[in-house]
Amino acid sequence: MTEDLRIGVVGCGYWGSKHVRVLSSISDVDVALIDQDAGRRAQLTESYTVFATVPKLEDVADSLDAVIIATPPTTHYPVAKMALDAGLHVLVEKPMTTDIDDAVHLNRLADERGLCLMVGHTFEYNPAVWSLADTIRTPEFGRVRYINSARLNLGLYQQDTDVLWDLAPHDISIINRILDSRPTSVSAWGLKLMGDKSDVAYLSLRYGDIDVNASIHVSWLDPLKVRRTTVVGENCMAVYDDVSDERLRVFDKGVDKSTAETSPGHPLHYRNGNIVSPYIDFQEPLMLELNAFVRAIRTGERPAADGSSGLDVVATLCAADASQRIGGGWVDVPHPSITASATNGDSSLRLVEVAK
Numbered sequence: 259m260t261e262d263l264r265i266g267v268v269g270c271g272y273w274g275s276k277h278v279r280v281l282s283s284i285s286d287v288d289v290a291l292i293d294q295d296a297g298r299r300a301q302l303t304e305s306y307t308v309f310a311t312v313p314k315l316e317d318v319a320d321s322l323d324a325v326i327i328a329t330p331p332t333t334h335y336p337v338a339k340m341a342l343d344a345g346l347h348v349l350v351e352k353p354m355t356t357d358i359d360d361a362v363h364l365n366r367l368a369d370e371r372g373l374c375l376m377v378g379h380t381f382e383y384n385p386a387v388w389s390l391a392d393t394i395r396t397p398e399f400g401r402v403r404y405i406n407s408a409r410l411n412l413g414l415y416q417q418d419t420d421v422l423w424d425l426a427p428h429d430i431s432i433i434n435r436i437l438d439s440r441p442t443s444v445s446a447w448g449l450k451l452m453g454d455k456s457d458v459a460y461l462s463l464r465y466g467d468i469d470v471n472a473s474i475h476v477s478w479l480d481p482l483k484v485r486r487t488t489v490v491g492e493n494c495m496a497v498y499d500d501v502s503d504e505r506l507r508v509f510d511k512g513v514d515k516s517t518a519e520t521s522p523g524h525p526l527h528y529r530n531g532n533i534v535s536p537y538i539d540f541q542e543p544l545m546l547e548l549n550a551f552v553r554a555i556r557t558g559e560r561p562a563a564d565g566s567s568g569l570d571v572v573a574t575l576c577a578a579d580a581s582q583r584i585g586g587g588w589v590d591v592p593h594p595s596i597t598a599s600a601t602n603g604d605s606s607l608r609l610v611e612v613a614k
Contacts, residue, residue, distance in 0.1 A: 263552060266290040266325045268315055268337055270298045272414075273351060274328035280544050281326075282306040284552060290318050292325075319344045324374070324555055326548075327351060330418045335360040342367040342375070347555045349548075351378040352427040353575060354568030356419075358592065361572040365565040365596035374554045376561045377568030379431035383546040385538050386505035390489065390498045391436040393508055393536070400492025405433055405472035407487040410480035420455040422448060423575055425476040430571050431563070432487060432498075433463065433472050440570045440593065442466035446578035447586040451479060461578055464588075504535040566596060 263286060267277050270293040281289045290310035291299045299311040312318045315325065315337065324347035327337050335355040341348045342364065354377045355361045368375035381387055394402055407429040416424050434440050441463040448456030461474040485500035495509040510531025547563070554561045570593070577591045 262286050262288045263323045263555060264288045264290065264309065264321060266292050266310075266315065266318060266322045268292045268325050268327045268341075269329035270295070270302055271328065274326070275302060276544060277326050277328060277548070278302055278306055278308075280542070280548050282308075283545075284548065287552060290322060292318065315340060315344075319346065322346055324348065324551070326378075326551075328378075330416075331356050331423060332418050335364065338364050338375075339367065342371060342373055345371065345373070347374040347376075347551075349374075349376040349378060349551045350568070352431070352568070353423055353572055354565065355572055356423065358569070358573050358576050358594065361565075361569040362594050362596055365569060368565055369597070374551070374558075374561065375565035375568075376551050376554065377563050377565065377571075378547070379427065379435075379563040379567060379571070380543045380547050381428050381432050381500075382435050382563045382567070383550065384500070384543040385540050385546075386498055386500065387432055387435065389506050389536055389538050390487070390496055391438075393496050393506070394436060394489050394491060399494045399496070399508075402437065402468075402470050403490045403492060404470065405437075405487065405489050406474075407433065407472065408475045408484045410475065410477040410482065410484040412481060412483075413478055415452075415457070415478055420448065420459070421457050421476050421478050422446065422459040422461070422578060424478075426459065426461060426474055426575065426578070427571050429474045429476070429487070430461075430463070430574050431567065433474075434567070434570060435562070436489070437465055437468065437470060439465045439468050439470075441472075441574050441577075441591045443588050443590050444574055444577045444581055445586050445588045446581040448582055456582075463574070505538055505540070506536060508534045508536065510534075569594075569596060 265287055267274050270291050281287050288309045291302055291308050292312055292315050293299050294313045310318045325341045327350040331353055334350050338348050338350045409425045409429055443464045445462040448459035451457050457478040459476050463472040483501055487498045489496045495511050497507050512529045514527045550561045574591050577589045581589045
């Protein structure tokens, strides 16, 4: 019989408590609570069975197989490094780090030690996102022309990060996954309306290798909760809406160029067809994500949201920060090698010319 995995949750606040809930429902997993707030730990032990409750990772590291890190973003790197150095598999919440070189280092540590490094890009485990990816890859959909994504809400304001680093990792990881690509350059700008951190931000992404542009709007200052991604193709359009009962709708709509013979004086022809909402066997994304983490630990299988995926998102966000500092100009997204034998390479951010 396979022994139970012992997984510690580092940081038992809003999101960490969700990890505790889901882990506690997985039959071959035992959970440890790691948080400096004894009140948080005590509250969770009233609802879930745990084998340890301690304030620091060092207090229980020798008894663990893996950790899930749900602490503030600026602490992700040192906590993840400590865990990997201790020989533990790691799932670290998004963003993986707040620095490119730190993200590269974590990937190399995991590779050197043969450990799983996974990132909490939960929407990569959303069945509706999987269905969206399958839909836009069909010949009927046609080549993707552009993508627009919006993630808006009233709050939750974060203490150590801005709205870009808090919300945009979700949209970047979704777009990267459905396109099976990563941005080559980014333009970004933000608004500081309620404090010294951006609470509204806009990003434009270029996927140069496949000639696709994407835009992202994130906000902590919106009266409505919006979680929507629109993909426009040559023949169809698709809308993934995570707060709708119909999470995915595919529209047989488009604009065609008319020829002079078929439509003289009218260069464009508008086409309206059926709207289809495909059946989606929906399961909780966090459950799917944590089952994938457990499977990766047991089998060595590389998870979809691995450390390389986390690095791509961190590199994009760092480039977005650089773009904001120069007033929204386009900046190349660096993609340094993560192989342990490679040199550190040029992970610098470079301003690029915008074609007029």
